[in-house]
Amino acid sequence: MATKPGKAVLISEARANAHFPFLDLRAQFAPIxxxxxxxxxxxxxxxxxxxxxxxxxxxxxxxxxVNCKHAIGCASGSDALLLALMALDVMPGDxxxxxPFTFVAxxxxxxxxxxxxxxxxxxxxxxxxxxxxxxxxxxxxxxxVIPVHLFGLPADMSALKKIAEEHNLPIIEDAAQAIGARxxxxxxxxxGNVGCFSFFxxxxxxGAGDGGxxxxxDPQLAQRLRLLRIHGSSKKYHYDVIGVxxxxxxxQAAILRVKLRHLDEWTEARRRNASRYQRLLRNAGLTxxxxxxxxxxxxxxVYNQFVIRAAQRDELREHLKNEGIPTEIYYPSPLxxxxxxxxxxxxxxxxxxxxxxxxxxxxxxxxxxxTEEQQVAVVQAxxxxxxx
Numbered sequence: 001m002a003t004k005p006g007k008a009v010l011i012s013e014a015r016a017n018a019h020f021p022f023l024d025l026r027a028q029f030a031p032i033x034x035x036x037x038x039x040x041x042x043x044x045x046x047x048x049x050x051x052x053x054x055x056x057x058x059x060x061x062x063x064x065x066v067n068c069k070h071a072i073g074c075a076s077g078s079d080a081l082l083l084a085l086m087a088l089d090v091m092p093g094d095x096x097x098x099x100p101f102t103f104v105a106x107x108x109x110x111x112x113x114x115x116x117x118x119x120x121x122x123x124x125x126x127x128x129x130x131x132x133x134x135x136x137x138x139x140x141x142x143x144x145v146i147p148v149h150l151f152g153l154p155a156d157m158s159a160l161k162k163i164a165e166e167h168n169l170p171i172i173e174d175a176a177q178a179i180g181a182r183x184x185x186x187x188x189x190x191x192g193n194v195g196c197f198s199f200f201x202x203x204x205x206x207g208a209g210d211g212g213x214x215x216x217x218d219p220q221l222a223q224r225l226r227l228l229r230i231h232g233s234s235k236k237y238h239y240d241v242i243g244v245x246x247x248x249x250x251x252q253a254a255i256l257r258v259k260l261r262h263l264d265e266w267t268e269a270r271r272r273n274a275s276r277y278q279r280l281l282r283n284a285g286l287t288x289x290x291x292x293x294x295x296x297x298x299x300x301x302v303y304n305q306f307v308i309r310a311a312q313r314d315e316l317r318e319h320l321k322n323e324g325i326p327t328e329i330y331y332p333s334p335l336x337x338x339x340x341x342x343x344x345x346x347x348x349x350x351x352x353x354x355x356x357x358x359x360x361x362x363x364x365x366x367x368x369x370x371t372e373e374q375q376v377a378v379v380q381a382x383x384x385x386x387x388x
Contacts, residue, residue, distance in 0.1 A: 020365070020374050022326035023202055027369035028266075032258055039254040049250050051230075058253035061260055062213055065180075068190045070222035072214045073248030074229050077176040077198025080212040081109035083246060084172045084194045085144065087224045090115050094143035098174075099129040100334040100346075101354040102148045106174050107335050115143065117344065119336050121351040125294050127307070127361075128155040130353070135163050144170045149178035149188050151330070151363075152204070152270075152302035153295065157183050157191045164192075172196060179205050180267050182300030189215040194225075199256055204270070204304050205263050211252040269368035270303040273375060277306055277364065280379040289386050305330055306366035313360050316385050323381040328363045 029036065043054060055073050063071040074080050090096060092114030098106050100119040107117035120137050123130045127150045134145070145164055147155035155173075164171050171192030175181070179197055181188045189195025199211035216222050227234060232243030278292055291309040295301045307330065310316050317327050334354040336346035348355065364378055 019324040020326070020370075022328055022363075022365050023367050024369055025201060025206075028367070032262060036255055036258050039258050040251060043250045043254045046250070051247050052250055054250040054257075055248050055253040058248075058257050058260075059213075061257060063215070065260065065263075066187045066189050066195070066215055068195075068215045069217045070215065070219065070225075072216075072222060072225045072229065073253065074212040074214060075246040075248060076210040077196060077200060077212040078105040078109060079229075079244065079246040080176075080196035080198070080214050081105060081146070081172065081174060082112060082244070083225055083228050084196055084214060085109055085113055085115070086228050086243075087194070087221055088144055088170050088172070090143050093141070095139065095141040096144045096146060097134065097137055097142060098146040099148050099150075099354070100336040100351050101127060101331065101357055102150060102174070102335065103176070103331070104335060104338070104340070105176075106146055106148055107341065110146070111341070116141075117335070117341065118142070119344075119346065119351060119354075121353045122357065123156075124353045124357065126153055126155070126296065127151060127357060128153065129160070131156045131159040131163065134160065138163075138167050138169070142167070142169060144172055146172045146174050147192075148174040148176075149181055151293070151307055152178045152181055152304040153293070154178065154181050154183040154188050154299050154301075156296075157188075161191065170194075176200075177203065177304040178302055179203065180263060180300075181302045184298050190217065193218065194221060199252065204266065204302055205256065205259055207252045207259075208255050209252060211248055211256065212246075213248075266368040267302050270366055271301070273366050273368070273370050274301070274303045274306050276372060276375055277366075277379070280375060281308075281382070284379055284383050286379070286382055286386060290382070303366050305363045307361050307363050309357070309360040310362060311360060313362050316382070317362055319385040320378075320381050323384065325378050325381045326365060329361060330363055331361075332358055334358050 059071040094115040095118045096110040096115050097118045101122045110117045120129050120133050129147050173192040173195040175189040175195050176198035178188045195215040197213040199207040214225050228243040229246045232239045232241035234240050320327050
């Protein structure tokens with residue numbers, strides 16, 4: 001007989017009505033305020049705002065952090081995906097395989113080049129592209145594969161890489177949510193041909209605006225990426241190829257350099273919070289009603305999001321809202337059912353695991369500064385829903 005939901009976690013008589021944010025960037029900023037402002041002031045004093053020494057230092061530090069040979073800053077994670085496809089000569093009419101259960105930028109970058117996003121359904125436990133379904137999707141028109149390390153959990157890169165190499169296909173890692181995530185003895189972004197990162201403020205390493213990065217161990221690919229991000233120009237007013245304007249600015253690089261020094265401790269805090277959630281939810285008997293994230297052997301999850309699944313997701317979310325508990329849904333509709341991709345001809349039922357996940361996933365607060373008391377409040381509120 002299952003433990004009555006909520007019994008083991010009701011360690012306080014206080015209601016769960018805690019009213020705290022889903023992500024508290026102010027709490028992150030407070031302890032690094034002085035060093036962040038000093039870094040910003042140094043850039044303002046230099047009056048060097050686009051690329052330049054500050055960006056180069058950040059690129060070097062990021063290359064060291066992920067342990068790759070080349071890191072190239074750009075304007076956003078979305079642009080990183082676009083630049084990677086451009087550098088690999090993806091052309092109109094080409095097919096690029098990815099997952100429909102991801103942020104729109106992944107498939108959007110493919111479509112912007114006139115190529116065709118080809119979707120493969122997800123593994124229901126990891127939410128990442130189901131590699132077992134990949135091979136049957138590859139055709140003569142397939143030009144590349146973009147796995148997404150969703151929510152901070154690495155995709156099954158060994159199996160994916162084996163299939164990609166058999167078909168001579170480059171791999172672009174969408175690591176926007178997974179900086180610092182480990183697969184075996186390597187970090188994501190260094191396993192495929194090129195890795196793409198986002199520094200959107202909500203990411204584990206977030207800037208004060210948009211920013212992105214590409215990583216690669218291929219010197220020729222790195223050179224091409226650097227060329228493409230500045231209009232295809234190798235020297236002033238000389239253009240070798242048609243590129244885009246996607247330069248990382250020095251202010252973002254300066255802020256990101258400060259935050260990078262704290263990223264490992266923030267990641268460990270996220271992992272501790274995830275472990276605490278697992279324990280609290282299990283002890284409350286709630287894992288009979290909801291499923292929690294997994295971490296396959298040999299991987300290191302960085303928990304950009306802590307996502308549970310519940311059959312009564314919408315009712316649960318409304319209950320949590322009434323109790324003052326913030327949540328988010330990533331993602332309420334898979335891409336193949338979005339109007340923007342209707343031209344691809346997919347229909348409801350084509351990717352059942354992605355569709356089911358969209359109806360059941362619910363993200364709980366997981367940021368590093370989240371307190372144990374706040375996590376207890378979250379679990380108490382969930383227990384209150386199921387006890388009723």
